[in-house]
Amino acid sequence: WPEVLDADFYGFQDQLTEEELRSVARIRAFLDAEVRPHADRLWEEARSPRHLIPGFAELGMFGAGWPETRHFDNSAVYRAWIALEIARVDPSTATFIGVHSGLAMNAIGVGGSEEQRAEWMGPMGRGEVIGAFGLTEPTSGSDTARGLQTTATRHGDEWVLNGKKRWIGNATFADIVVIWARDTADNQVKGFIVRQPSAGFTATKIERKQSLRAVENADIVLEDVRVPESDRLANIHSFREVAIVLRLTRAEVAWQAIGVAVGAYEAALAYATERHQFGKPIASFQLVQEKLANSLSNITASIALCMRVSAMQDEGVQKDHHSAMAKAFATARMRETVALCREIVGGNGIQLDHGVARFFADAEAVYTFEGTFDMNTLIVGRAITGIQAFV
Ligand code: FAD
Numbered sequence: 001w002p003e004v005l006d007a008d009f010y011g012f013q014d015q016l017t018e019e020e021l022r023s024v025a026r027i028r029a030f031l032d033a034e035v036r037p038h039a040d041r042l043w044e045e046a047r048s049p050r051h052l053i054p055g056f057a058e059l060g061m062f063g064a065g066w067p068e069t070r071h072f073d074n075s076a077v078y079r080a081w082i083a084l085e086i087a088r089v090d091p092s093t094a095t096f097i098g099v100h101s102g103l104a105m106n107a108i109g110v111g112g113s114e115e116q117r118a119e120w121m122g123p124m125g126r127g128e129v130i131g132a133f134g135l136t137e138p139t140s141g142s143d144t145a146r147g148l149q150t151t152a153t154r155h156g157d158e159w160v161l162n163g164k165k166r167w168i169g170n171a172t173f174a175d176i177v178v179i180w181a182r183d184t185a186d187n188q189v190k191g192f193i194v195r196q197p198s199a200g201f202t203a204t205k206i207e208r209k210q211s212l213r214a215v216e217n218a219d220i221v222l223e224d225v226r227v228p229e230s231d232r233l234a235n236i237h238s239f240r241e242v243a244i245v246l247r248l249t250r251a252e253v254a255w256q257a258i259g260v261a262v263g264a265y266e267a268a269l270a271y272a273t274e275r276h277q278f279g280k281p282i283a284s285f286q287l288v289q290e291k292l293a294n295s296l297s298n299i300t301a302s303i304a305l306c307m308r309v310s311a312m313q314d315e316g317v318q319k320d321h322h323s324a325m326a327k328a329f330a331t332a333r334m335r336e337t338v339a340l341c342r343e344i345v346g347g348n349g350i351q352l353d354h355g356v357a358r359f360f361a362d363a364e365a366v367y368t369f370e371g372t373f374d375m376n377t378l379i380v381g382r383a384i385t386g387i388q389a390f391v
Contacts (some may be wrong), residue, residue, distance in 0.1 A: 064082065091256065201221075
């Protein structure tokens with residue numbers, strides 16, 4: 001203890017406390033024992049690792065930053081490092097946890113009243129209640145702030161929700177789904193905790209995905225779904241607060257992207273030292289070393305950037321454009337890295353058995369969700385110029 005991550009070339013982990021490092025080492029051991037051996041099979045079978053929920057909860061992996069659920073005082077950098085470690089072993093597992101612990105718990109943590117937080121955060125932290133986050137719609141992805149079509153109409157102490165959602169992770173088995181809908185009275189986006197099962201709510205698994213296959217995504221239909229006023233997220237008044245949730249989770253997805261790159265890099269490095277061509281290990285060829293060096297440089301630059309963006313969260317100075325830059329930069333570097341690593345593994349690189357193919361395929365979804373590269377880049381562009389280019 002603690003086994004260091006070789007891909008942490010500049011030793012950034014030194015900035016974690018001893019307690020945080022011990023926790024990272026415990027989580028890494030659990031991932032190696034319980035997730036790594038089954039990741040390819042679950043990916044092929046397109047099944048989420050739901051059987052591991054109690055183990056993840058016991059290790060404090062759900063809602064680690066919230067007072068109701070954290071196992072010990074910890075930093076945003078520690079929590080980010082956990083996201084890296086999970087994605088390094090399995091990006092689908094990182095996304096499955098990211099949806100529950102990041103999107104759904106942050107929605108309730110940021111948007112919930114004290115009573116709502118008291119009701120949900122503990123059970124979600126213990127993994128007794130699993131959450132999903134329904135923002136994207138069939139006709140609205142990048143433009144949800146203005147294009148969201150799902151409606152919420154108030155009738156006395158109840159709201160009636162109607163609309164469709166697309167791509168919603170965990171929604172086929174979640175106990176609660178946070179649904180974002182437009183209030184027909186003031187036209188603002190509001191958040192609703194939809195308990196499962198609910199009459200009028202259906203979630204159908206999206207089949208035939210070729211990226212993050214072990215994340216179960218769903219198409220949702222809401223037909224006159226009734227939600228009590230007490231389950232409307234009390235502190236969400238408009239899309240402005242949804243953006244706060246996305247700011248937190250985007251910074252974490254940037255760390256997941258680093259994990260995806262590290263997973264591919266480690267597999268490619270191992271392969272390069274074992275695989276012989278022209279009577280030598282391919283690692284001895286200059287062009288292969290260049291690919292490895294470029295991959296490690298991408299990883300190192302991304303960690304450096306993301307260390308700062310996470311520290312800014314603890315300092316209370318992180319803005320939307322800070323996490324947007326981290327997400328755009330880290331996912332672009334990830335995409336380049338998984339391609340270089342796939343190349344190093346040659347033809348075997350397209351087969352699951354040789355360790356890089358899953359990362360190569362999964363990188364595409366990580367590049368796209370929680371704001372595409374384009375949208376996050378344009379958020380940075382808006383901060384630079386003061387001009388919003390995406391509307
Ligand atoms: P579109 O918005 O249709 O974009 C298509 C292309 O056009 C992109 O390249 C985009 O960058 C570009 N584009 C759009 N507008 C502009 C512009 N103004 N300027 C320049 N380029 C532009 N959503 C949830 O709510 N909950 C989830 O749990 C969830 N999980 C997901 C899991 C996976 C595996 C995937 C693939 C998606 C998930 N999503 C989820 C949805 C995800 O957030 C969206 O896919 C993403 O925001 C992009 O939206 P879109 O797919 O509709 O693409």
